[in-house]
Amino acid sequence: MTETDVRAALRAQRIEVPSWAYGNSGTRFKVFAQPGVPRNPEEKIADAAQVHAYTGVAPVVSLHIPWDRVDDFGKLASYAAERGVRIGTINTNVFQDDDYRLGSVTNPDPRIRRKALGHLLECVDIMDATGSRDLKLWFSDGTNYPGQDDIRARQDRLAEALAATYDRLGPGQRMLLEYKLFEPAFYLTDVPDWGTAYAHCLRLGERAQVVIDTGHHAPGTNIEFIVAFLLREGKLGAFDFNSRFYADDDLMVGAADPFQLFRIMHEIVRADALRAESGVNFMLDQCHNIEPKIPAQIRSVMNVQEATAKALLVDAGALAAAQAAGDVLGANGVLMDAYNTDVRPLLAQVRTEMGLDPDPMAAYARSGYAERIVAERVGGQQAGWGA
Ligand code: RM4
Ligand code: MN
Numbered sequence: 001m002t003e004t005d006v007r008a009a010l011r012a013q014r015i016e017v018p019s020w021a022y023g024n025s026g027t028r029f030k031v032f033a034q035p036g037v038p039r040n041p042e043e044k045i046a047d048a049a050q051v052h053a054y055t056g057v058a059p060v061v062s063l064h065i066p067w068d069r070v071d072d073f074g075k076l077a078s079y080a081a082e083r084g085v086r087i088g089t090i091n092t093n094v095f096q097d098d099d100y101r102l103g104s105v106t107n108p109d110p111r112i113r114r115k116a117l118g119h120l121l122e123c124v125d126i127m128d129a130t131g132s133r134d135l136k137l138w139f140s141d142g143t144n145y146p147g148q149d150d151i152r153a154r155q156d157r158l159a160e161a162l163a164a165t166y167d168r169l170g171p172g173q174r175m176l177l178e179y180k181l182f183e184p185a186f187y188l189t190d191v192p193d194w195g196t197a198y199a200h201c202l203r204l205g206e207r208a209q210v211v212i213d214t215g216h217h218a219p220g221t222n223i224e225f226i227v228a229f230l231l232r233e234g235k236l237g238a239f240d241f242n243s244r245f246y247a248d249d250d251l252m253v254g255a256a257d258p259f260q261l262f263r264i265m266h267e268i269v270r271a272d273a274l275r276a277e278s279g280v281n282f283m284l285d286q287c288h289n290i291e292p293k294i295p296a297q298i299r300s301v302m303n304v305q306e307a308t309a310k311a312l313l314v315d316a317g318a319l320a321a322a323q324a325a326g327d328v329l330g331a332n333g334v335l336m337d338a339y340n341t342d343v344r345p346l347l348a349q350v351r352t353e354m355g356l357d358p359d360p361m362a363a364y365a366r367s368g369y370a371e372r373i374v375a376e377r378v379g380g381q382q383a384g385w386g387a
Contacts (some may be wrong), residue, residue, distance in 0.1 A: 003346075006312045007273055010350045013308060015301050016060040016283040019068050022047040022294070023383035025250075025287035031066050031384060032290060032355060036373035040379035041068040042079055043373075049083035050294050050369055054360035055301045056351065060088035062136070062283060067386065073129035087130040089176070089238070089283060092123045095140035095184070096386070103141040103231045105161035106154040106190050113157060120165045127173060134238065134281060135169070135341065136211060137162075138178040142185020142192075154190050159200060166204045176237040176281075177201055178211035181218055183248060193217075194226050198235055209237025213255070213285055214264070215244040224263040231271040233279075239264075240285035250287040252296055254303030261303065262339050265311035274308065292370065298360050302347070309343035 001009075022044045024033050038044040041063065048061040070076050075086050094104035094116045102108060104116035106245065110116035123135055141158070143149050166175055179197040182189055191197055191257035194210055210230055214223060230236035241255035243249070252262045273280045282304065288296040315334050322330035357363035364370075 001312060001316070006309065007350050007353065010305060010309055011056075011311055012276070013057050013274060013305065013352055014060065014276060014282065015049050015055075015058045015304055016281060017051055017058050017297055017301075018062045018064070018091075018283065018285055019044040019048065020064050020383075020385065021284065021286050021288060021297055023067070023385070025385060026289045033382055034292065035292055036370065036377050037293070037382045039377060039382055041070055041076060041383075043377065044068070044074070044079050044383060045087075046083060046086065047294050048297075049080075049085045050364065050367075051297045051301060051317075052085050054298055054356065054364045055305075056354045056356050057300050058297075058301050059085050059273040059307065060127065061085055062089040062091055063087060063126075063130070064093055065119075065126060067383070070254050077130045088134055089134040089136050089281065090123045090132050091136045091138070093137075094119055100140070102149070103143075103154070103190070104139060104156045106139070108149060108153075111159055113161065116178040117161050117164055120161065121168050122225070124165070124168045124173070126171070128170060129201070133172060134176050134180070135165070135176050136176045136178060136238070137165070138180065138211075138213075139191055140184050142182075142187070142189035144185060144187050146187060148187070151188065158190055162200055162204055162208070166208055171206060174207045174209060174279075175201075175204070175235060176209055176211045177341055178213055178216070178240065180213065180216040180248065194230065195328070198230065198233070201235055204233075209235050209279075211238045212236065213240035213242070213248075214260075215240075215248045215250060215285075217241045219246075223260065223300050224267045225265050227267040228271070231267065231273055236273070236280050238281035238283055241300070242284065242286045250285065252286060252288075252291075252300045252303065253284060254300070254307060258303065258307060258338065261307040262310050265304075265307045266314060266335065266338075269308075269314065270309040270316075274312075294370065295361060295364060298364055302360060303345055305342050309346055310338050310341055313341055313343070314338040 052058045099112045106286045177197045179191045197210045199303050241253035243251045245256050319334040
């Protein structure tokens with residue numbers, strides 16, 4: 001790839017940011033509230049628009065329902081458009097109601113299953129109003145003790161709810177199924193891994209695809225293998241990017257293991273899946289518990305851009321030749337040469353070409369927006385992980 005092509009690919013890259021990253025978050029031990037945090041979905045969108053204003057590659061915001069429930073989603077979509085962004089993925093939430101103690105769509109009680117399904121279907125109505133393409137499903141469903149419930153019956157109930165939701169999708173809409181190894185369930189999780197998600201999606205049809213949340217695996221899992229496999233099968237719908245040291249830490253993507261992020265992006269580039277037409281949605285799913293939220297999102301977008309730039313710089317011809325020749329060290333060297341390139345000057349140039357400040361972090365800090373929201377957002381209820 002020529003340097004001109006690399007720069008064009010970086011200009012065209014798109015990253016979707018999560019509305020909940022701008023609200024307060026924390027651990028089960030403590031939520032440290034931050035001044036200036038949004039009090040409603042509009043203010044979250046306004047903050048997200050800042051990330052796009054300084055990076056130029058993050059024009060889409062995911063919503064979480066019911067956290068971002070409003071009376072008029074069409075109006076919310078227009079509000080976003082006025083700020084230069086649009087509403088993207090609709091995230092369902094069937095994990096915070098008391099009824100879901102024993103599960104949502106897999107609950108042994110048919111009344112609760114119906115209620116959970118009702119929420120999923122309502123989220124498709126919201127997609128119709130916002131013009132969203134993707135419905136993202138993550139289920140906290142599982143059990144804590146062996147024998148607590150029937151594993152197979154729970155899979156049947158899950159399949160039934162997924163099929164009903166899939167049938168409700170309009171043309172051009174997709175269903176993205178996310179998996180997670182454990183937590184909040186500690187013995188069995190109903191969608192614990194990519195294989196389970198993939199098998200369900202395969203049965204459902206073309207518009208059901210898998211989401212890889214990079215924080216949802218056992219330590220040591222080779223995530224780029226999963227990426228390569230799903231891409232090859234046409235079943236990779238999206239990423240939830242974040243990074244982790246231990247479990248589902250939801251830290252900034254590229255912070256814990258930038259090399260892993262590079263390896264993932266190498267598979268993306270290898271499959272020519274960076275282009276919007278590939279259908280892979282590159283989303284962030286993060287929480288900024290102790291750091292300021294808007295700059296943390298800007299930094300995260302930049303981290304993805306840096307990993308992408310390095311992946312684009314891999315000399316594909318030299319790599320293929322070394323692999324074909326069985327040149328183990330040569331092939332590894334080609335990859336490491338790209339990884340070890342300082343791509344920050346290249347990205348600064350890309351930003352200048354886009355009419356942006358070459359240093360998004362400094363430009364945002366200078367803008368005075370952070371001080372303004374602290375001064376203006378006084379009173380009201382700060383947003384967090386609650387409806
Ligand atoms: C889950 C999962 C979902 C996200 C929620 C907030 O762990 O990663 O994607 O919507 O957290
Ligand atoms: Mn996620």
